[in-house]
Amino acid sequence: MDPAAAASADGGAFLEFVDYAVSMLSSSGGDGDADGYESPGDGPAPARPPWGWAVAQVLKSCCAYSSGVTAAIVLSDLFQSWTEQRKSLTSKRKVELTKLINTRNKRRRLPNTVTIDSIHEKNFLSPKSVLEAVIIDVFVLPGTNIYMLTLGDMWSASTIDLYLHRRYYDYIGQYGMLKKGREVMLTGCCLRTAMEGSGHARILPTEYMVILLDEDQDEDAMLLAAQFCTYSFSSMILEESRNDVPYSFYARIEKIESLEPLRCTERKQIVLVDNDDAKMKFILWGEQVLLANLFSVGSMLALDRPFITNFVDNNHEESQELCLEYGSATQVYVVPIAQQEEQVPFTPTQIKSQGPRLSCVPTDNVASQVTLPRDLHGSVDFSKYPFRVYVSDLHDKMVGVCLFGTITSVCKASASGTTFYLELEDTTGVVLMKLIFIGPWSFGRVGVGHMVYISGLTCTMSSTNILEISWREKEPGSLFVNLSLLPALLNSSCLHNLAPLSDLPRLTNRTHICRIRLDHIDCNSLKVLLFHNICGCVVNEHSGELQCSFCKGACSSGCAHGFQLHLTIADDSAKVFAWCVGQTAVEFLQISPDEYLELPEDERAMYLYTLQNESFMVAIANTSKRVDGCAVSDEALPVWEITRAQKCE
Template identity: 85%
Template sequence: MDPDTAVASADGGPFLEFVDYAISMLSSSAGDGDGYESPGDGPAPARPPWGWAVAQLLKSCCAYSSGVTAAILLSDLFQRKSLTLKRKVKLPKLINTKNKRRRLPNTVTIDSIHEKNFLSPNSVLEVVVIAVFVLPGTNIYMLTLGDMWSASTIDIYLHRRYYDCIGQNGILKKGREVMLTGCCLRTAMEGSGHARILPTEYMVILLDEEQDEDALLLAAQFCNYSFSSLILEESRNNVPYSFYARIEKIESLEPFRCAERMQIILEDNDNAKMKLVLWGEQTSLANLCSVGSMLALDRPFIANFIDNNHEDSQELCLEYGSATQVYMVPIAQQEEQVPFTPTQVKSQGPRLSCVLTDNVASQVTLPRDLYGSVDFSKYPFRAYVSDLHDKMVGISLFGTVTSVCKVSTSGTTFYLELEDTTGVVLMKLIFVGPWSLGRVGVGHMVYISGLTCALSSTNILEVSWREKEPGSLFVNLSLLPALLNSSCLHNLSPLSDLPRSTNRTHISHVRLDGIDCDSLKVSLFHNICGSVVNEHSGVLQCSFCKCACESVCARGFQLHLTIADDSADVLAWCVGQTAVEFLQISPDEYLELPEDERAMYLYTLQNESFVVAIANTRKRVDGCAVGDEAVPAWEITRAQKCE
């Protein structure tokens, strides 16, 4: 075996070998301004992020379930790269990129909004105004928005509190960067155009002190008052106060009369401090703020600060009133030099070692957030379990599932244990609703991105994943139809090689050697997760999700069978659609057959040829066994009949 692909073959087989090949093709075609940063300070070839390449290839595999070729995958990959380059050429003309700023924690991309047709009110949009226009036949202003990470744009209805910012001399025009939250999506209905964002009053307009127009605005409007100039009289809100101050801290307050509260502590140029208090829905504005940034507040409401539910305090504070406008000069993004680990260098083979030695490129610069966590979503090489440590976000892992279960009978949190060639990690999967990843079982080969690592209070490394967060992706390769249908993504191996395939999905060309009525059972399965449904006290409950599922279950097969090739024969099991592929009959049709005809029908299937994907499930504990009968060690996760 080639040393370059030794690690890839150990747990990902030809799929990961193809990922490395595709990345090398992209890297060899990279040129100046291609949008990919060099993996170090030296002149090493530019590489796309490893996680980005895997995600794009998997999206192509999902789109072409009947199979893909190497040419199709590379074409899609280069096309997506081309879209990225066009975006990177177009938007910097509108966005000042000299000083990079941090991407806020809850930021979502426009592409992800269109892809998921979903936008949470707590999400943040960091965008640039592409165009300002009036909706035909109305007096309603619309903004066309784009961002640095998306190839698409989206329109938003402008909230009327910002209409004063529109016009020839207005600050809200083409090229202006803004941040938005509290947004709701008006999804596209059939025949009614495309998705748009409904008006939100929670918008922050970004300023740049080095731009003449913005510098003049700050000097003329925000340098006349300091916090010490506030008067205590009731008439203080008749004065059009405007303040310019640095954000020192963002923190929650005790609720007041069931109203949620947050405070942003500001410090002006005279070192005087003041609290900006946000109430109820206004607290989402805190998602747009970052410690160290400069906040320009125009006409804030001035009130007495309510402390410990007492309203008679004489301490003044600022509030977000009906006339308040918020501008911000964001703090520049912090970055960190991350060295390549021995595992990553070894996994790339001697070719990378030469590059690192010749060009002295042994580390990569990655962005760091406000809490010191480093974002690995742009990391050029694969991350392994052994590389995980405190303060990591945007991590991608590829490995084999060794266990998966729900935390409790209620809630939306699950635990999944993943193994690669360097170790095992337990991760927490947090869903916004029910489990949504389809069937996932022990021995399945999966790719997961958007992971976060942090040390707990007891100094234990906690790894977590949140559904629908930016960059979150989960793909079960063992169930992917394209894996069987694409010769560039697998190598056919004899069944005799199975004992050496403990950490990856094994692809074989086999014949059906043994099947009978005793090894076949028809059960109820949960449509959402593909697990067996059991009856408890007259209620149908999923054995995996632990939830009632009377309206979302269907009949399916549990099947034990013997498969064989010229090298060996293997006892295996399968369920659901895979069993249907073997039996070539639906569960309802099978049950309609008379008892004596069932055995005869199964006998006619002997010696049929299939291409199968096989996973090692020796540690299986999810309750799919039939009675007390032992479950075979090998699961056939996908099967395709050979014509």
């Protein structure tokens, strides 16, 4: 298949609209930076939005407007988001802040980072947001003893004032760390919005602030040498008096991960490695987990006076293992890791698949590659890759990968645990990926033939030289959207092309949107079964207990009655025998399972007969690659599944 045709063969009008939106944003201009193309000519080409980012933003709009979107709505949302990301400083502000900032090494922008300009524009600041800023000024609020910091950042033309939390007052003064030019990172912030007659918006005090250090600066290097090189993790004493010793540690962040909640309290652990390769866990509890937003793997953490205690494991028991906690006297400094980068060439498939739309990529060597960030393990982050990544493009040491395709199988790895396997196919091949959830399956109903978008994938080579693809829930950049079940897809003419039923056999690897009439339905083709609320799959009785056919777990609660419906649909071009379940079946029948069961048997047949010739807009997926074990029930199902339906008025 021609690559240009293959690009839209599996996604149809949806992917065509994404490409159109990307081209519109690219043509709107940009100043070109590390996100643009590396060119051996006169400079970088205009910046192009990452393909995965564009898909995620379109889907975000679809979820926000379930009744449907227009091209104008989506493009407006995209342009606003892209403009916010691309906003640069005025020359005056850029020169001023560049002089203030000491950090020479380029570092990666943290997830959830917001700009000061966006805070002023939205008049809102989420506690989970991260602010990476430089101190412009330190002053005392007139008539009080309250210290204020004026903060700026490298992406904004405006500044904002922060009420300094009193735990940092000792760091103010001629020899204090908090002074003009010092970089800080904050989270857990709340905004005191500007009101009439009360001046500008200000940030209320937050105790979750870290001070950034630079080992290349003499002042910072002396602080690290004098205060943080005395103790190692192995030097900690085991006695109860250990917290009487003013320990300070300097260690590298190896891992950041969530722990099982303890007594309903959220926990996170940061695994630290010191210069002797000794490891120690730094545990954050409750609201403290916000502090982890300011950390990144590979960065150095300087911990002054952490609280030392025994680690509490998942069995809610204390062990003899020591760990560190964020106490009332603890101060945290961070030496950010310099961002490593790698030149990644565009593959012929990726360039050709863009067809004539890719006006910014010429046929010669100009703009033939992109610069992407690389982590400590040599893995390249593809979350900002400008083009779509196909299955055939996957290789070792890729993270942040986005894929768009059709599901060919999905199952649980074992009866216990939270790991599932999902097989996805696009126009270039099939890939098996491992999905690792924190808790139960959280994607809702997902079936063979459904068209999905998934981001945050990691590719690694196993010891047996097999490429392994994995996905972890709630990792930064992780997203899964089942387009086949998306209500907005039926109501958004810019995201679909209406297809006649006669087209279905020709393109089997996409979800079709069709306008049909209900041709035939009867009592024999309708079943009322028990479905699992979490995943939408049939619940069976197994050894006297109710067990989900998909999750394989006992589900005595969290179940509800639902329909499994076989029906014949038709339009002017053809008739198709199909099936549907759950809310889609309810949409066809226009009655709930409980209401249907209350009808006398003779009235049920009469009721179903009255539904014939009703008109619907439907989404139809091909399930021909489904294996027997993936069927909704023991009875064989038709090839075509109606994944979404809406009655036409």
